[in-house]
Amino acid sequence: MHAPPVIRSVSPAVAHARQQAGARLIDVRAAHERALGMAQHALGIARDALAQTLATDAPDPNTELVLICQRGMRSQQCAQALAALGYRNLASVEGGTEAWQAAGLPMCKPDIDPDFSERYSRHLRLPEVGLDGQKALEAARVLVVGAGGLGSPAAYYLAAAGVGSLRIADDDVVDRSNLQRQILHTNDRVGQPKVASAAHTLSALNPRTRIEAICERVTAANIERLLDGVDVVLDGGDNFPVRYLLNDACVQLRKPLVYGAVHRFEGQLSVFDAGRQRGLAPCYRCMFPEPPPAEAAPNCAEAGVLGVLPGVIGLLQATEVLKLLLGLGTPLTGRILQFDALGMLFREFRVSADPACPVCAPDRAFLGYVDEAAYCAGDGNG
Missing domain, CATH: 3.40.50.720 (NAD(P)-binding Rossmann-like Domain)
Structure with a gap:
């Protein structure tokens, strides 16, 4: 049995720099999680739809993909699944969106006002x-x-x-x-x-x-x-x-x-x-x-x-x-x-x-x- 591929873990700052250099930053959380806020200019694709969506949007296996989730675990798992499909230029953001936000990096939210987002965050x-x-x-x-x-x-x-x-x-x-x-x-x-x-x-x-x-x-x-x-x-x-x-x-x-x-x-x-x-x-x-x-x-x-x-x-x-x-x-x-x-x-x-x-x-x-x-x-x- 082959060992799972080792996926690079990068800090939020490095991920942001790679994103600005042209890498695709992909938020693999579910839509209800992304509604609470996500890294600016990240592409939201839930993990269940990731492989199918990328087959159309990023068919080149050399495309640089940086995956981010809430804390870093799911993005690692998704990156391993993509590696098994042949993608070779993958990274996972350490600490996920929580670390990204804590580092003061730019965030965006859906078109909802802050009161709505904060008041109903548990829903x-x-x-x-x-x-x-x-x-x-x-x-x-x-x-x-x-x-x-x-x-x-x-x-x-x-x-x-x-x-x-x-x-x-x-x-x-x-x-x-x-x-x-x-x-x-x-x-x-x-x-x-x-x-x-x-x-x-x-x-x-x-x-x-x-x-x-x-x-x-x-x-x-x-x-x-x-x-x-x-x-x-x-x-x-x-x-x-x-x-x-x-x-x-x-x-x-x-x-x-x-x-x-x-x-x-x-x-x-x-x-x-x-x-x-x-x-x-x-x-x-x-x-x-x-x-x-x-x-x-x-x-x-x-x-x-x-x-x-x-x-x-x-x-x-x-x-x-x-x-x-x-x-x-x-x-x-x-x-x-x-x-x-x-x-x-x-x-x-x-x-x-x-x-x-x-x-x-x-x-x-x-x-x-x-x-x-x-x-x-x-x-x-x-």
Whole structure:
């Protein structure tokens, strides 16, 4: 067996000099890594495409190629692979891009502003997100219904993640009893509209995120206006009439709905996407055809809730929203995830589409939104 060829290692300064003398400097990192910055005038070719690209762009095996990666290991491996293909004038940059930047040599970045690059650098390092994914998040619009226990942590992390527009609907004001769990609000904002308090907090966290503060109760009269133009709806309420209204509107308007609920020490969440998957994915009514009587489903003000519980469920809801926006992983469609805080247990249950569902069955015509006053349920938002 032949020993692998010995590849010259050169310092960033020598690599820069060779580049100026005509050598080709090639950054072999993936595109999401190069989005964080690369050596100026380097040619970006990911290692998987390197051999095929060079066969066209640099067919002469004597072409001087200087390879650079993040720290120097991958560029060595790529150079060895090219040597095996017959390339004879190869070098690898010691310490890679990190050493190049530390040496003060010229860098360039894609056409993105420095705030974007620095703020979302950890997302840009994820190949599953990268520059394209982060731009998709920045172009997205999410409706968060409720700026309370569930909406607070969900909106906080969606804004931090770079969702471009958050439309937050809530007609309530901040009460001192909210502060135990509704982390968007502070003591000095007691009495202020929750959406105004939420906008203040979220804008301070990430001024790139546009906050549409809608100080209105969700009703049949405004539900379609609230859903207009949004990509995903997050149910952050504790209000059965609004929950059914949201479900029906999301089915009718083909919007995915990320559902969450909390009670005392337990919570649950799911993704209802029946509007886009009629007959395949269930809606909220498939699981709960009718709302329970008020005495069977007291709200947080009546039954109490462990302060951290909405944080757990709200963050899981935000996770599902990001997955939907990025097209990553497997959403909770057709599954109910239940969380028992006292036992620290997660349980999952399957839910199927009800072929007789009055809202999402494929052969059912939409009969309009039911007046929320017809339901008997608690009020509030966690």
